[in-house]
Amino acid sequence: MAWIAFLMFGVVVLVLLAGYPVAFVLAGTALLFALVGSLAGVFDPVFLETMPNRIYGIMNNGTLIAVPLFVFMGVTLERARIAEDLLETLSMLMGRLRAGLGIAVVAVGTLMAASTGIVGATVITMGLLSLPTMLRRGYDPGVATGTITAAGTLGQIIPPSIILVLLGDVLASAYQQAQLNNGIFRPATVSVGDLFVGALIPGLMLVGLYIIYLLLTAWLRPATMPAWRDDAAALPMAALVPRVLAALLPALLLIFAVLGSIILGVATPTEAAGVGALGALVLAIVRRQMTMSRLGEIARSTTRFTSMVFLILVGASMFSLVFRGYGGDTAIQELLTGLPGGKVTALIVVMAVLFLMGFVLDFIEIIFIVVPIVGPVLLAMDVDPVWLGIMIAINLQTSFLTPPFGFALFYLRGVAPPSVRTKDIYMGVIPFILIQLLALALVAVWPQLATWLPSQL
Amino acid sequence: MNTTKLPAAERSPFALRLERINRLIGRTIAWLTLVMVLVTVVVVVQRYWFANGSIRLQESITFMHAAVFMLAAAYTLAAGDHVRVDIYYSTMQPRAKAIVDIAGTLCLLMPFCAFLIWSSWDYVGTSWQIEETSQESSGLPYPFPAVLKSFMPLAAALLFLQGIVILLDCYRVLAHRNSAASETRQ
Numbered sequence: 001m002a003w004i005a006f007l008m009f010g011v012v013v014l015v016l017l018a019g020y021p022v023a024f025v026l027a028g029t030a031l032l033f034a035l036v037g038s039l040a041g042v043f044d045p046v047f048l049e050t051m052p053n054r055i056y057g058i059m060n061n062g063t064l065i066a067v068p069l070f071v072f073m074g075v076t077l078e079r080a081r082i083a084e085d086l087l088e089t090l091s092m093l094m095g096r097l098r099a100g101l102g103i104a105v106v107a108v109g110t111l112m113a114a115s116t117g118i119v120g121a122t123v124i125t126m127g128l129l130s131l132p133t134m135l136r137r138g139y140d141p142g143v144a145t146g147t148i149t150a151a152g153t154l155g156q157i158i159p160p161s162i163i164l165v166l167l168g169d170v171l172a173s174a175y176q177q178a179q180l181n182n183g184i185f186r187p188a189t190v191s192v193g194d195l196f197v198g199a200l201i202p203g204l205m206l207v208g209l210y211i212i213y214l215l216l217t218a219w220l221r222p223a224t225m226p227a228w229r230d231d232a233a234a235l236p237m238a239a240l241v242p243r244v245l246a247a248l249l250p251a252l253l254l255i256f257a258v259l260g261s262i263i264l265g266v267a268t269p270t271e272a273a274g275v276g277a278l279g280a281l282v283l284a285i286v287r288r289q290m291t292m293s294r295l296g297e298i299a300r301s302t303t304r305f306t307s308m309v310f311l312i313l314v315g316a317s318m319f320s321l322v323f324r325g326y327g328g329d330t331a332i333q334e335l336l337t338g339l340p341g342g343k344v345t346a347l348i349v350v351m352a353v354l355f356l357m358g359f360v361l362d363f364i365e366i367i368f369i370v371v372p373i374v375g376p377v378l379l380a381m382d383v384d385p386v387w388l389g390i391m392i393a394i395n396l397q398t399s400f401l402t403p404p405f406g407f408a409l410f411y412l413r414g415v416a417p418p419s420v421r422t423k424d425i426y427m428g429v430i431p432f433i434l435i436q437l438l439a440l441a442l443v444a445v446w447p448q449l450a451t452w453l454p455s456q457l
Numbered sequence: 458m459n460t461t462k463l464p465a466a467e468r469s470p471f472a473l474r475l476e477r478i479n480r481l482i483g484r485t486i487a488w489l490t491l492v493m494v495l496v497t498v499v500v501v502v503q504r505y506w507f508a509n510g511s512i513r514l515q516e517s518i519t520f521m522h523a524a525v526f527m528l529a530a531a532y533t534l535a536a537g538d539h540v541r542v543d544i545y546y547s548t549m550q551p552r553a554k555a556i557v558d559i560a561g562t563l564c565l566l567m568p569f570c571a572f573l574i575w576s577s578w579d580y581v582g583t584s585w586q587i588e589e590t591s592q593e594s595s596g597l598p599y600p601f602p603a604v605l606k607s608f609m610p611l612a613a614a615l616l617f618l619q620g621i622v623i624l625l626d627c628y629r630v631l632a633h634r635n636s637a638a639s640e641t642r643q
Contacts, residue, residue, distance in 0.1 A: 015565075016542045017545060018545070018546070019542060019543050019545060019546020019554070020557055021541050021561075022541065024565045025561070025565055028564060031565075031568055031569050031572055048572075051577075052573075052581075052609060053580070055573075055609055056580075059527065060523070065519060065522045068490055068525060069494060072493075072494055274493070274498050275498055277494040278494055300484060303487040303526075303529045304483075304529070304533045304538040306490070306522075306525055306529075307527075307529045307530045307532075307533040308539050308540055311533070312540070361542070362540065362542075404544055405544045
């Protein structure tokens with residue numbers, strides 16, 4: 001009956017496109033398939049009875065508590081307007097160079113990635129602040145929007161990323177299951193911390209590739225990203241550098257404290273997130289950006305984001321339960337293990353499927369739906385879990401960038417002036433998608449990029 | 458703000474009242490995120506400086522976390538923050554959006570909520586009956602684990618209520634357009 005599982009997958013994608021909230025489409029469609037299947041005698045209703053226990057498992061999942069704490073920290077830093085300050089001062093500093101503004105955007109995107117990790121917030125902030133400046137300075141709209149959207153998605157890969165927490169949790173249980181299936185009853189583990197450490201080099205490599213691309217473009221097509229010669233308005237260097245440092249240092253300190261404690265193994269991601277959130281609050285208070293009403297807004301934003309993520313997890317859990325009930329996971333396993341070429345082909349197929357799904361679905365949904373199904377199969381074929389996780393993360397970063405349904409593109413469209421055509425945004429992001437695929441290929445060919453650092457600690 | 462963007466004056470008073478319950482619960486429960494941050498810091502300080510972590514405090518973080526995302530799910534729905542694949546939805550007319558929302562609520566959301574209440578009923582009931590405590594001996598006492606499990610049917614019930622709000626709102630959108638259309642015809 002595995003074909004029904006695949007039919008259900010197709011139906012879910014179609015129903016999703018109608019636009020009802022993802023969490024309920026996943027849960028509701030799976031439920032309908034289970035009910036009809038039970039009536040027709042092709043689905044064992046006993047599967048459904050395990051649902052409360054599965055949800056209770058999500059409620060009790062200790063790893064995932066890091067998510068609301070990191071979100072709290074990110075939202076607080078966002079409201080403390082640190083990114084705004086940074087972008088403003090860094091742009092003044094670097095705007096005099098060719099491609100300077102673009103590199104400033106990538107730099108701020110990197111820092112925001114390491115502090116907030118929320119794609120929407122980063123893209124909107126930079127779209128509101130940098131895009132008008134870049135356009136005014138004569139930047140090509142495609143180059144400008146492509147840089148902003150791509151830099152905005154760095155938050156997915158550069159730790160501490162919320163996505164990596166979710167991915168780490170899903171991979172951990174997939175890894176455990178893979179080893180149990182292989183008859184290893186004292187399984188090795190993979191943690192969110194491992195993923196964070198593993199993501200560090202590939203994440204920075206990606207930043208480097210973005211910057212190289214910008215420099216190359218500035219060199220080959222200077223008209224697309226001119227330098228800014230409006231010296232009258234510019235502040236002298238001596239005044240600018242302290243302002244940059246004042247904006248930069250507190251945020252950097254916080255990031256290093258949070259990341260450092262996780263990487264050195266002093267704190268778990270959850271603990272680091274909690275302390276980081278408190279640090280962000282203190283920072284916001286010191287910067288006089290905190291009021292009671294703003295604190296309430298932060299708490300409510302955090303709550304809605306958290307609830308959104310975990311309800312998708314609940315919905316996806318229902319979906320994968322019914323998918324398994326119809327034998328879909330066994331079919332996938334046979335499919336992947338039966339491929340000629342062993343684990344290499346299996347990996348390529350999975351990566352291609354993830355990339356294609358990214359055109360329609362978003363990172364979180366794909367992680368929750370696909371990884372529990374294909375993860376155990378790949379890991380049982382002796383694929384390194386950190387390597388796999390980083391490749392998935394780099395791959396799915398494109399889900400925010402690929403038209404027609406890239407979140408980053410939508411966010412930017414929402415704040416971009418009408419003079420920027422949607423076509424510019426779509427075209428501008430293509431080079432960055434290619435860079436992303438290049439980075440994926442590099443990590444695929446040299447797994448050490450992801451696995452070396454974790455093995456050193 | 459609601460999913461239909463209907464002005465408050467045009468929404469049914471009953472829908473507004475139902476939604477107010479969910480908003481009140483959501484806005485109240487949201488403060489738990491701040492408490493979670495503070496308690497996490499306390500646990501960290503205990504662990505590293507006094508070398509003893511309180512299991513009760515740790516479990517209370519889990520408890521608050523579950524309370525936040527389960528009980529605020531309906532509030533998040535009311536705020537329109539449950540993510541949609543809105544490539545087509547965002548370009549639809551209000552009427553078409555209302556039809557999608559009615560169909561989704563009736564066929565997907567409400568059945569799932571009903572299923573969750575039905576399937577978790579015994580699961581939760583047993584927990585209350587046996588006066589379940591935490592699996593850790595120094596963990597949270599009865600009735601915390603039972604309350605935690607009760608969040609499941611409770612969240613489903615709140616989502617169901619919000620589903621009723623969506624139906625009422627969307628009905629208004631459709632009825633409003635119909636009457637507007639018939640008025641112009643006269």
